[in-house]
Amino acid sequence: xxxxxxxxxxxxxxxxxxxxxxxxxxxxxxxxxxxxxxxxxxxxxxxxxxxxxxxxxxxxxxxxxxxxxxxxxxxxxxxxxxxxxxxxxxxxxxxxxxxxxxxxxxxxxxxxxxxxxxxxxxxxxxxxxxxxxxxxxxxxxxxxxxxxxxxxxxxxxxxxxxxxxxxxxxxxxxxxxxxxxxxxxxxxxxxxxxxxxxxxx
Amino acid sequence: xxxxxxxxxxxxxxxxxxxxxxxxxxxxxxxxxxxxxxxxxxxxxxxxxxxxxxxxxxxxxxxxxxxxxxxxxxxxxxxxxxxxxxxxxxxxxxxxxxxxxxxxxxxxxxxxxxxxxxxxxxxxxxxxxxxxxxxxxxxxxxxxxxxxxxxxxxxxxxxxxxxxxxxxxxxxxxxxxxxxxxxxxxxxxxxxxxxxxxxxxxxxxxxxxxxxxxxxxxxxxxxxxxxxxxxxxxxxxxxxxxxxxxxxxxxxxxxxxxxxxxxxxxxxxxxxxxxxxxxxxxxxxxxxxxxxxxxxxxxxxxxxxxxxxxxxxxxxxxxxxxxxxxxxxxxxxxxxxxxxxxxxxxxxxxxxxxxxxxxxxxxxxxxxxxxxxxxxxxxxxxxxxxxxxxxxxxxxxxxxxxxxxxxxxxxxxxxxxxxxxxxxxxxxxxxxxxxxxxxxxxxxxxxxxxxxxxxxxxxxxxxxxxxxxxxxxxxxxxxxxxxxxxxxxxxxxxxxxxxxxxxxxxxxxxxxxxxxxxxxxxxxxxxxxxxxxxxxxxxxxxxxxxxxxxxxxxxxxxxxxxxxxxxxxxxxxxxxxxxxxxxxxxxxxxxxxxxxxxxxxxxxxxx
Numbered sequence: 088x089x090x091x092x093x094x095x096x097x098x099x100x101x102x103x104x105x106x107x108x109x110x111x112x113x114x115x116x117x118x119x120x121x122x123x124x125x126x127x128x129x130x131x132x133x134x135x136x137x138x139x140x141x142x143x144x145x146x147x148x149x150x151x152x153x154x155x156x157x158x159x160x161x162x163x164x165x166x167x168x169x170x171x172x173x174x175x176x177x178x179x180x181x182x183x184x185x186x187x188x189x190x191x192x193x194x195x196x197x198x199x200x201x202x203x204x205x206x207x208x209x210x211x212x213x214x215x216x217x218x219x220x221x222x223x224x225x226x227x228x229x230x231x232x233x234x235x236x237x238x239x240x241x242x243x244x245x246x247x248x249x250x251x252x253x254x255x256x257x258x259x260x261x262x263x264x265x266x267x268x269x270x271x272x273x274x275x276x277x278x279x280x281x282x283x284x285x286x287x288x
Numbered sequence: 289x290x291x292x293x294x295x296x297x298x299x300x301x302x303x304x305x306x307x308x309x310x311x312x313x314x315x316x317x318x319x320x321x322x323x324x325x326x327x328x329x330x331x332x333x334x335x336x337x338x339x340x341x342x343x344x345x346x347x348x349x350x351x352x353x354x355x356x357x358x359x360x361x362x363x364x365x366x367x368x369x370x371x372x373x374x375x376x377x378x379x380x381x382x383x384x385x386x387x388x389x390x391x392x393x394x395x396x397x398x399x400x401x402x403x404x405x406x407x408x409x410x411x412x413x414x415x416x417x418x419x420x421x422x423x424x425x426x427x428x429x430x431x432x433x434x435x436x437x438x439x440x441x442x443x444x445x446x447x448x449x450x451x452x453x454x455x456x457x458x459x460x461x462x463x464x465x466x467x468x469x470x471x472x473x474x475x476x477x478x479x480x481x482x483x484x485x486x487x488x489x490x491x492x493x494x495x496x497x498x499x500x501x502x503x504x505x506x507x508x509x510x511x512x513x514x515x516x517x518x519x520x521x522x523x524x525x526x527x528x529x530x531x532x533x534x535x536x537x538x539x540x541x542x543x544x545x546x547x548x549x550x551x552x553x554x555x556x557x558x559x560x561x562x563x564x565x566x567x568x569x570x571x572x573x574x575x576x577x578x579x580x581x582x583x584x585x586x587x588x589x590x591x592x593x594x595x596x597x598x599x600x601x602x603x604x605x606x607x608x609x610x611x612x613x614x615x616x617x618x619x620x621x622x623x624x625x626x627x628x629x630x631x632x633x634x635x636x637x638x639x640x641x642x643x644x645x646x647x648x649x650x651x652x653x654x655x656x657x658x659x660x661x662x663x664x665x666x667x668x669x670x671x672x673x674x675x676x677x678x679x680x681x682x683x684x685x686x687x688x689x690x691x692x693x694x695x696x697x698x699x700x701x702x703x704x705x706x707x708x709x710x711x712x713x714x715x716x717x718x719x720x721x722x723x724x725x726x727x728x729x730x731x732x733x734x735x736x737x738x739x740x741x742x743x744x745x746x747x748x749x750x751x752x753x754x755x756x757x758x759x760x761x762x763x764x765x766x767x768x769x770x771x772x773x774x775x776x777x778x779x780x781x782x783x784x785x786x787x788x789x790x791x792x793x794x795x796x797x798x799x800x801x802x803x804x805x806x807x808x809x810x811x812x813x814x815x816x817x818x819x820x821x822x823x824x825x826x827x828x829x830x831x832x833x834x835x836x837x838x839x840x841x842x843x844x845x846x847x848x849x850x851x852x853x854x855x856x857x858x859x860x861x862x863x864x865x866x867x868x869x870x871x872x873x874x875x876x877x878x879x880x881x882x883x884x885x886x887x888x889x890x891x892x893x894x895x
Contacts, residue, residue, distance in 0.1 A: 121397075128394060227387060234395040237518065242397070 111255050115264045118249055119180075122242035122268060126179035129235040129271070130172060133192070136228045137169045140199075143221045147202075150212050157198075157205050164198040167191050180243060180268035193274025236271055243268045342472070350468025354460045362417030362424035363402065369414075371404035371426045385432065388441050389425055395516040396448040401425050409591055411435060411530050412537040413552045415447035416456065423451045433594050433605075434533060436612060439526035442513050443552050446523065449512030455505055456550055462501075466494050502566035510573060524577040527553070529612070531570050532585035586612070610793070610800050630852035631880055634862065638705050638882070646698045647710070650691065654721055657714040658729055659691035663699040664707050665737050665750075672739045679736055705859045708866060708882045711750065715757035730754070744822060745787065746860055749867035756870025764833045770806060770842060773835065776828040777806065777843060780868075784850050788861040802850035805842065829871055840874045848877040 144158050151158065171191045175184040212218050247267045250259050259265060358365075363373075374382045375389075386403050393400040401417070404426040411431040417423025425447055431440060450456070473487035514520045530537050530553050537553035554567040574581055593604045650656035662680055667673050683689060702710075721729065730751050737747035770777055785799040835843065847868055851861045862880065869876045 125397060128397070132394075230387075230391055231394055234391045234516075237516075238395050238397050241515070 108258060111258065112262055114249060115246075115255065115259065115262070118242070118246040119264070119268070122239060122246055123179050125235070125239040125242040126176070126271075129232065129239055130176050132228055132232045132235050133168075133172055136225060136232065137165055137172070139221060139225050139228065140165045143218075143225060146215065146218050146221060147206065147212065150209050150215075151205065154205050157202050161195075161198045161202050164191070164195040168195045180246075182266075182269040185269040185271050189272045190274055196273060236273070240270045243270050346472040346475075347465050347468035350466070350471065351461060351464035354464030354467060355457070358418045358457065358460055361422045362415075363404075365416040366404040366406075366414075366424050366426050369406060369426065371406040373402060374405050375403040382432075384437070385427060385440065388437070389444055392441060392444045392448050392516055396445065396452060396512075398448055398452055401451070403427070405429065405432075408539050409535045410538040410555070411526075411533055411535070411553070412539060412555055413440075413443045413447055415451050415550050417451065418457055420451050420454070423456075428539070430533075430535060430591060433591060434529055434588060434608075434612075435526055436609065438517070438519060438522035439529065441517050442519070442522040442526050445513035445516035446509045446552055447550075448516065449509040450505070450550060452512075453505070453508070455509075459502065459550075462498060466498060470494065499566045503568045506566070506568055507573070507576060510577060514577065520577055524574050524581070527570055527574050527577075528585055529588055531574075533588040534590055588612075606796075607800050607803075610796050611804070630855045630857050633855075634705075634857040634880070637703075638709060643702075643706060643710070644698045647695065647702070648713070650695060651710060651713040652717055654717045655685070655687045656691040656695070657717040659688050659695055660699065660710065661714060661718075661733065661750075662688075662692060662736060663695050664702070664710060665733065665743075665747075667740055667743070669740065675739050676736050679732075679739070683732065707859055708753070708863055711753060712757075712882060715754060718754060719758060745783065745825075746863060748822065748825070749860075749863045752867040752870050753863065756866075766834060766836045768831065768835050768839070770835065770839045773831050774806075776831050777846075778803070779828055780832065780843075781846060781850055784847055784861065784864055787864060788851060788856075788858050798850045798853040801853050802846040805846040805849055807842070833872060835872070837874075840872045844869065844872070844874050844877055848880060851880075 140161065144161060148158060168188075168191045171184075171188050175188040178184050206212055249255060250264055250267065360368075375386045382405065385405075389403050390400050399421055401415075402424045404424055406414070406426050406428045408428045409430045410428055411434055412428050413431060414426040415423055416426065425444060427440070427443070431443065435443070470487070470491045473490060474484070476487065478484065510523055513523045517523070537551070537555060539551075539555040551567070553570070554565060571583070589604060589608055593601065594608060595601060647660065650660045666676055680692060681689070718726070718729070733751065734744075734747045737743040737750075781799055781802050782795075785795040785802070789795040789798055832843070844865075847865055851857055851865060857880075862882070865880060866876060866882065868874075
């Protein structure tokens with residue numbers, strides 16, 4: 088019907104478009120794997136923290152036998168957070184698991200804050216070297232958690248931006264990248280949530 | 289500022305780099321064609337291809353030559369420079385650097401490299417390695433002394449970004465290619481002087497182009513550093529400190545051009561100032577990060593004052609730690625002139641407060657004035673308050689007790705900041721008291737206020753302010769300079785710093801900034817020892833009274849700086865300032881005078 092040259096050009100354009108779409112899909116896959124990998128970084132650090140906490144509690148128990156409640160609260164929060172982490176590791180980036188993890192880690196942070204406040208009232212604790220080492224380790228792990236979370240959120244953002252841009256947005260839903268990945272946010276500890284009242288008297 | 293936008297902008301310039309590279313690579317062929325057109329008058333179709341074929345081996349040789357330098361891996365390069373490994377030893381002193389590197393590795397998503405320390409005085413850092421897995425990070429000793437935590441973090445983040453972008457390998461490859469072409473040009477040029485000149489100028493242009501490309505990379509790395517640390521000020525403050533430091537980022541004598549681009553800042557002075565240097569000038573880098581920068585570099589102390597184990601060195605390090613962080617932070621804040629500073633806020637606060645009529649009339653009679661002052665000094669703490677009330681009941685004079693009762697309600701809600709103006713208002717009435725009665729008054733005052741430990745100094749201050757209103761001051765011989773009495777001065781400043789600030793670090797900051805005003809080298813913050821009480825304090829004050837006139841003015845200025853550092857002047861601080869002014873017989877620094885409430889229209893009942 089039409090000239091061969093027309094068909095040649097038509098097929099040529101089609102193949103260019105197809106190649107472009109393949110490139111988009113590959114980039115989506117790339118970015119998704121990147122943030123999944125970033126999540127495993129957080130997982131490593133969070134796990135380390137979960138493992139250090141029982142040691143800390145054991146050392147503290149010897150000195151703080153009266154402070155049952157605080158210690159028990161920390162243990163509970165830690166156990167919940169650990170199981171949440173396992174669940175979240177199965178599907179990093181999905182909104183419900185990220186929200187759950189964020190909430191429970193936030194609770195663990197609050198419990199740890201309360202523990203730290205209580206620890207300050209036992210000055211002879213600071214003479215114990217194990218205690219100091221553990222305390223240092225946990226602080227450093229928390230720093231690393233912060234950076235790992237930052238990197239994860241950056242990767243998630245890259246994925247979301249790429250997915251939402253034109254023309255990727257047209258094909259994303261059909262090829263299995265239909266939803267945005269969720270950022271990981273640790274709920275603020277209670278102290279921050281209550282705005283401090285300032286008085287000048 | 290949007291970090292990611294920053295990076296996007298720098299990345300767009302990479303396209304410019306590609307265009308440049310292609311253009312530069314093709315230019316010899318073009319050049320050759322033009323030359324042969326000129327020389328031979330005609331060009332056969334194979335001649336440009338022949339030219340390219342001749343260039344290829346040279347390019348290959350140059351490429352191989354440069355990349356070969358990377359063969360030993362990052363560690364070999366670092367060790368060749370003379371650096372030593374610190375990441376394996378975990379020596380407590382340097383542990384923090386290793387930890388910073390680990391944290392930045394996590395933040396940038398890279399594997400953790402080994403960390404080396406280089407014994408050079410300049411502030412600089414360096415990344416070396418063929419692949420990201422193979423890289424190492426080298427930091428100089430000067431950097432560890434001068435920069436603080438955040439700034440070293442910024443430097444390391446900058447290097448990580450360069451490692452991630454494979455800058456080292458790409459730069460070596462680019463350099464290799466250009467080197468090859470340049471050798472060829474020079475080789476041909478050896479035959480013909482005209483071509484030689486063209487070859488040399490072309491080589492210069494090539495390096496110029498390459499340096500522009502590397503500069504864009506540097507800006508990109510700076511922006512990435514901001515992204516990883518989430519702290520734009522840390523990168524700019526590291527650069528500012530390099531600018532203000534006597535050795536800058538210079539690395540010492542052996543200038544090798546090998547891996548110039550991988551340094552954080554320009555390592556060699558001669559090369560650093562050339563047009564074709566790969567490092568952008570410091571000012572440009574700072575301005576990209578901080579557009580509102582005023583061009584001032586912070587005063588970095590000389591390195592020799594910070595090294596060593598002596599007490600003075602310790603003290604210098606502490607001082608630099610406290611001040612260094614602030615010097616750069618303050619200049620980073622966008623200072624808008626509409627924002628009131630501490631002094632203005634204080635004046636405003638006092639001006640807005642209102643004095644009820646009852647109180648104002650009470651201030652004009654000797655007996656009621658005494659009662660008023662007693663009331664003003666009552667504590668906020670309920671237990672201390674009860675104690676003070678019971679002490680007040682023991683006053684023999686019935687009239688005063690009566691006034692005390694009447695003034696209870698009006699004074700209860702008065703703003704604390706009105707204490708000082710009211711004191712001034714009462715002063716004429718109080719001066720009418722007979723000396724014995726005045727003595728009794730001051731004694732009762734001290735007893736009441738000393739119920740609380742923290743009140744002793746305030747009580748002393750108020751008594752001194754009152755005494756300042758009395759005519760006929762005793763003249764003191766002016767014989768000391770600040771340097772001679774530096775112990776007393778540092779003690780006083782330490783006390784004032786602690787009085788007005790809640791946290792130790794804030795107090796230290798205020799103390800060090802106040803010491804900046806003084807002409808001598810500071811000592812650590814002194815505080816009164818436990819056993820020392822008011823008598824010893826009196827002794828210090830007597831010594832300070834004997835300072836020369838100009839020195840006293842400087843001391844008042846130092847106190848003023850101490851008070852307004854944190855942007856908040858509490859009423860206790862201003863009382864101390866007035867007390868010192870009264871004691872030293874010196875005027876209060878400008879702007880800090882207490883507004884007077886003589887006029888009757890300042891009277892209104894509180895709502």
